[in-house]
Amino acid sequence: MEDVIALGLRIAGGAWRKRWLGIAVAWVICLIGWAAVMTLPPKYESSAQLYVAADPVLTPLLEGIAINGNTREEFSLLQRTLLSDPNLNTLLDKTGLGLQAQGPGAREAMIRALRSQIEIVPQTDNLFTIHYQSPNPKKAFQVVQGLVNIYVERASVRNQGDIDNARTFLDSQITYFHTQLKQLEQRRAAFQAKYLQLLPGANGVSAFEQEQAKVRQLNGALEDAVAERSIIEKQLASTKPLLTGAQALSTGGGGAGLAAAESRLAELKQQYTDAYPGVIAAQRQVDALKRMASGGPAAGGVATPAIANPVYEKLRLELLKIDTALFSLRRQIKASTAERDRLAALAKSQPGIEAKYINLDRNYSVLQKEYHSLIERREAMRIGAAANVDANRIQLQVINPPQVPRLPVAPNRPLLLVAVLVLGLAAGVAVAALLAELEGRYETLDDLKKLGLPVIGGISDMRKRASNAGSILLAAGAVALLFVIFSGFMIGTVLMQRFA
Secondary structure, rough: OOOHHHHHHHHHHHHOOOOHHHHHHHHHHHHHHHHHHHHOOOEEEEEEEEEEEOOOOHHHOOOOOOOOHHHHHHHHHHOOOOOOHHHHHHHHHHHHHHHHHOOOOOOHHHHHHHHHHOEEEEEEOOOEEEEEEEHHHHHHHHHHHHHHHHHHHHHHHHHHHHHHHHHHHHHHHHHHHHHHHHHHHHHHHHHHHOOHHHOOEEEEEEEEEEEEEHHHHHHHHHHHHHHHHHHHHHHHHHOOEOOHHHHHHHHHOOHHHHHHHHHHHHHHHHHOOOOOHHHHHHHHHHHHHHHHHHOOOOHHHOOOOOOOOOOHHHHHHHHHHHHHHHHHHHHHHHHHHHHHHHHHHHHHHHOOHHHHHHHHHHHHHHHHHHHHHHHHHHHHHHHHHHHOOOOOEEEEEEOOOOOOOOOOOOOHHHHHHHHHHHHHHHHHHHHHHHHHHHHHOOOHHHHOOOOOOOOOOOOOOOHHHHHHHHHHHHHHHHHHHHHHHHHHHHHHHHHHHOOO
């Protein structure tokens, strides 16, 4: 510790010995530094704060109804491209700064300088600030105001441009799909008209399949009718065609037989004329039964004429109906079989008709679905565009508009003046101490003893002691004068800032 103190005292003594040179260095550095600080051009800063967001009420209402782009991404892209060459060229033209560019590369250099000097600071996802510094406060304001105007214009133009491009694209696609649908509808209709009987109908069954089912059904009905006719023939063969009076009375049961005969006659008259043989025979039977019932000649038992058996007549009538039905079934089977064979031959001559129609119908369904989807998208885009323009869904606000700055933000002259003063004083002390060390002088007896030589003693310089008081006063005055000049610079700087 004592060595450190001794070293410090030795350096301080050396610096004091070279004090005038140190004071001179401090004066030179301070005066030059202060002059440089005072001549530094001021820098004025202008800034603007912008807020971009979607309407918090309208946006959820349009969810699923209108096509809404990602507002955050869109305006973030605009923010990142705000300092692009086209935008800065536009800024130079609008602010008139481009007129200052002289020479082929001056405009490009000015654009590079602006890009490096303009700061865009994002604060949140929807909030960012634009800063720009310039020696000219009006220029700083013009640059920031111009950037704000460009951003707002680009945002509206980009939004409207995107809408116009999307509308043009959708219209062209809708026209294209509409044309394709019309052509496919014509092909589909022509195909249906040509191969209608081979194509599935509304129930999914083709005419050929219907004819096949019809032939099978008619054949089944024919088989049933043939079996029924066989049964009736057997019954008819075992039934007597004529009955005597006694047989008629015993079989018919008197009045019950007459009622049955009358009922049978009424049925026949509903279907046939009075000249029909069956009607004539039934009429005779009814007349004979009436006479027998009233006790006429046929009831005496002497000569009872034979009458037609109603059961036999009924069976004959049923047999006649079945024969008529068999004739009709055979005729229908023949016609349906011919139609089925014709359709089968047509289907064999045109293989894959159903597959071709299914493919054609599928293409039509796909085109129709895309066509209606495009129309829905166009309508959704129209609603979204109306929300953006008419309802102001996108809120773009300049929260803090740029102002013409009155006070410079740089340089910080008081701080720089203090820094120059400290640097000058430190440099003066350092130079004085360094020169004193380079002289190689020994200030104390201890310094001599360190050389290893015998030291007898020391002699004091009385003249030096007498002049120390005057030297201290002169040095203090020089330093004080330096502080007075520093104070003057400080006062001038404060007055300049206050009355700027």
